[in-house]
Amino acid sequence: MDKLLLLGDEALAQGALDAGLSGAYGYPGTPSTEIFEYVQHSKEAARRNVHRTWSANEKTAMEEALGMSYTGKRALVTMKHVGLNVAADPFMNSGITGANGGLIVAVADDPSMHSSQNEQDSRHYGRFALVPVFEPSNQQEAYNMTFDAFALSEKYKTPVIMRLVTRLSHSRAGIVRTKYLNENEIKLPDNPNQFMLLPAFARVKYKNLIEKQELLEKESENSKYNEYHDGKDRSLGIITCGLGYNYVKENHVESKCEYPILKICQYPLPRKLIQKIIDECDEILVVEDGMPVIEEWLRGYLDNCLKIKGRMDGTLPRCGELDPAKLRTALGLEPYPIKEVPTIVKGRPPELCKGCPHRDTYYALNEAMKEYGPGHVFSDIGCYTLGFLPPFNAINSCVDMGASISMAVGAADAGLFPSIAVIGDSTFGHSGMTPLLDAVNSKANIVAFILDNGIVAMTGMQDSAVTGRVEDICMGIGVEKEHIHVINPLKGHHEENVKIIKNEINYNGVSVIIPRRPCIHIAAKLRKQK
Amino acid sequence: MKKNIILAGVGGQGILSIATIIGYAVVKVDIYLKQAEAHGMSQRGGAVESHLRISDKEIHSDLVPHGRSDMIISLEPMESLRYFPYLKPDGWLITNITPFVNIPNYPEMKHLLKEIKAHKNSIAIDGDAIAKEIGSPRSMNMVILGASAPFLGIPFNMLEDSIRAVFGRKGEDIVQKNLDALNRGRDFAEEYIKK
Numbered sequence: 001m002d003k004l005l006l007l008g009d010e011a012l013a014q015g016a017l018d019a020g021l022s023g024a025y026g027y028p029g030t031p032s033t034e035i036f037e038y039v040q041h042s043k044e045a046a047r048r049n050v051h052r053t054w055s056a057n058e059k060t061a062m063e064e065a066l067g068m069s070y071t072g073k074r075a076l077v078t079m080k081h082v083g084l085n086v087a088a089d090p091f092m093n094s095g096i097t098g099a100n101g102g103l104i105v106a107v108a109d110d111p112s113m114h115s116s117q118n119e120q121d122s123r124h125y126g127r128f129a130l131v132p133v134f135e136p137s138n139q140q141e142a143y144n145m146t147f148d149a150f151a152l153s154e155k156y157k158t159p160v161i162m163r164l165v166t167r168l169s170h171s172r173a174g175i176v177r178t179k180y181l182n183e184n185e186i187k188l189p190d191n192p193n194q195f196m197l198l199p200a201f202a203r204v205k206y207k208n209l210i211e212k213q214e215l216l217e218k219e220s221e222n223s224k225y226n227e228y229h230d231g232k233d234r235s236l237g238i239i240t241c242g243l244g245y246n247y248v249k250e251n252h253v254e255s256k257c258e259y260p261i262l263k264i265c266q267y268p269l270p271r272k273l274i275q276k277i278i279d280e281c282d283e284i285l286v287v288e289d290g291m292p293v294i295e296e297w298l299r300g301y302l303d304n305c306l307k308i309k310g311r312m313d314g315t316l317p318r319c320g321e322l323d324p325a326k327l328r329t330a331l332g333l334e335p336y337p338i339k340e341v342p343t344i345v346k347g348r349p350p351e352l353c354k355g356c357p358h359r360d361t362y363y364a365l366n367e368a369m370k371e372y373g374p375g376h377v378f379s380d381i382g383c384y385t386l387g388f389l390p391p392f393n394a395i396n397s398c399v400d401m402g403a404s405i406s407m408a409v410g411a412a413d414a415g416l417f418p419s420i421a422v423i424g425d426s427t428f429g430h431s432g433m434t435p436l437l438d439a440v441n442s443k444a445n446i447v448a449f450i451l452d453n454g455i456v457a458m459t460g461m462q463d464s465a466v467t468g469r470v471e472d473i474c475m476g477i478g479v480e481k482e483h484i485h486v487i488n489p490l491k492g493h494h495e496e497n498v499k500i501i502k503n504e505i506n507y508n509g510v511s512v513i514i515p516r517r518p519c520i521h522i523a524a525k526l527r528k529q530k
Numbered sequence: 531m532k533k534n535i536i537l538a539g540v541g542g543q544g545i546l547s548i549a550t551i552i553g554y555a556v557v558k559v560d561i562y563l564k565q566a567e568a569h570g571m572s573q574r575g576g577a578v579e580s581h582l583r584i585s586d587k588e589i590h591s592d593l594v595p596h597g598r599s600d601m602i603i604s605l606e607p608m609e610s611l612r613y614f615p616y617l618k619p620d621g622w623l624i625t626n627i628t629p630f631v632n633i634p635n636y637p638e639m640k641h642l643l644k645e646i647k648a649h650k651n652s653i654a655i656d657g658d659a660i661a662k663e664i665g666s667p668r669s670m671n672m673v674i675l676g677a678s679a680p681f682l683g684i685p686f687n688m689l690e691d692s693i694r695a696v697f698g699r700k701g702e703d704i705v706q707k708n709l710d711a712l713n714r715g716r717d718f719a720e721e722y723i724k725k
């Protein structure tokens with residue numbers, strides 16, 4: 001078959017399609033978004049009618065994928081690392097129910113937080129749920145592994161994590177497609193109790209899950225993705241995984257690496273291979289992109305094995321993504337000469353686009369809030385988070401998706417007045433509706449702004465689940481009709497908007513203000529459609 | 531053959547089309563390529579970079595190692611300097627000199643030019659002006675790609691073929707303007723090297 005130039009994300013998606021995928025589920029999130037979008041735009045997926053509409057959030061996506069797995073078909077669920085927190089409940093329990101049809105949970109981590117709130121490492125979730133993890137080190141592996149991940153998932157009836165990181169997700173390379181499998185037919189679980197987690201069943205199933213670990217470990221011992229490369233110089237052994245392996249190799253293009261290297265790309269950890277390298281070498285350097293997961297396991301709580309070097313003793317930086325230069329230092333190789341950035345170069349942070357509807361919303365909000373001073377506005381995650389930066393300085397928090405409304409409720413409970421929430425339409429659909437229900441039930445004195453730009457803009461223009469229904473949803477939740485206002489965030493409506501906001505601040509109860517104007521990047525498209 | 535390239539610019543200026551054109555040219559022949567690009571936050575008028583590596587041998591790291599870049603191709607003068615730590619001491623710095631000013635503390639142009647010229651191998655070209663002359667302001671990125679062509683190690687006609695293939699859908703006029711832009715950039719660079 002032909003060679004394709006694909007992002008790591010896309011290679012994974014192509015692998016899943018070629019391995020007989022029947023449904024992709026997901027919620028957008030950098031750097032995972034392109035996995036799902038590739039399936040969405042694939043002609044092959046359209047021909048086969050592979051499921052490919054975005055879900056409302058990662059939890060519903062995970063459960064929908066589990067439902068497809070229940071029927072015996074192969075399912076893929078995609079999300080960014082923090083999305084797995086949202087999906088943690090179904091994910092943890094899917095470890096216990098196990099899968100029927102192959103189930104891949106593709107999670108993209110973001111070490112260095114290029115566009116995330118934290119740099120949590122999804123391999124922790126793999127161990128937490130006792131679920132195997134595959135961690136490709138390049139695009140071709142991302143493609144190949146999906147076949148093996150689906151096969152392992154069906155053989156051991158377990159979901160499987162595929163962990164990517166930003167620099168693989170968003171890096172392109174040529175890949176070769178290798179084979180093509182048909183989709184599974186519907187075949188319900190042999191054991192009718194498999195997905196029944198009543199305590200009596202769950203206890204048995206949890207024991208089974210623990211017993212399964214030995215077999216999964218054996219799979220890791222024999223996996224082609226876990227390779228032991230011998231080396232003459234046993235003063236150091238290198239244990240590395242995923243992209244870390246590439247950075248080790250990159251530093252040995254001019255001179256061959258004389259140290260033994262253990263490359264780990266399939267978990268649970270291959271104990272025997274690790275024992276071998278530890279026995280053979282005087283010292284061990286652990287190289288992993290993300291948190292020091294393997295290193296922590298190896299050190300143990302007492303950390304009384306002096307042989308281990310890595311992120312926790314400062315050989316490599318404790319946080320942030322790896323790169324070849326950091327490895328060079330850790331390996332004790334002479335650094336290449338490096339030119340400094342001239343001091344006249346200034347930072348250029350991202351900003352709200354010129355003409356962005358969020359700009360006008362913030363101008364109006366700031367004016368209405370002038371008399372109260374700063375510190376009253378809880379915000380959320382999306383383009384509008386940039387309203388924190390000058391010239392707006394309009395918001396005071398950004399924690400996790402949906403937290404704006406809930407935090408405003410808590411602050412209002414404490415007596416903060418005014419207590420304002422600012423949330424985007426997609427974020428509202430993701431996890432803003434339940435906090436609004438809390439607000440209504442407790443008659444919290446808040447004003448919630450739902451910024452309806454008609455799209456998920458931050459992650460690159462995906463469909464928003466609530467488009468066209470925001471007011472109806474708010475009314476359904478119980479917000480009073482007279483306190484729901486749709487405003488037009490445009491300069492010409494500024495005075496009117498400020499007045500509405502001031503009135504609602506002074507209403508003692510739940511108010512919702514919906515500034516509605518399309519993101520400028522879709523406005524032209526929408527006009528054409530009309 | 532092995533080239534490490536840093537592409538630099540401001541979100542929306544079109545560094546990714548440069549990567550696409552080069553990528554298209556090399557993927558057809560048996561050359562390895564890796565191209566790491568920036569998505570997400572950085573697109574909203576912020577600084578963007580892409581790492582492009584081409585080689586006849588297997589490439590390991592998706593990122594260009596610090597101090598190992600053969601060239602920086604930049605669509606914006608201040609951005610061209612931001613990636614100095616990647617550039618080899620004798621690497622080429624090829625940059626557009628029309629500034630993109632969207633921050634209040636943007637440095638003075640004469641200071642930027644001084645820094646650019648202080649690097650031994652640098653080509654400073656007014657891509658915006660040339661693109662306007664051609665009647666296609668959006669082809670500025672192809673002018674800059676053209677100016678880097680003499681150092682890329684890729685036959686020029688392969689770049690032209692890529693432009694035809696990548697822009698083909700948009701019609702003959704757009705293809706021709708981008709080809710003109712590429713040629714004008716290349717001519718400028720060749721003239722400059724002769725001097």
Ligand SMILES: Cc1ncc(C[n+]2csc(CCOP(=O)(O)OP(=O)(O)O)c2C)c(N)n1
Nearest residue numbers: 029083381382383424425426427456457458
């Ligand atoms: C749990 C979780 N999932 C996904 C993301 C990635 N993400 C950040 S903002 C956002 C959506 C923003 O859309 P919207 O609320 O409509 O605001 P807009 O960007 O359109 O202004 C997403 C999906 C995240 N940060 N956390």
Ligand code: SF4
Nearest residue numbers: 353356383457519520
């Ligand atoms: S992409 Fe759209 S929503 Fe985001 S800042 Fe630009 S105009 Fe605003």
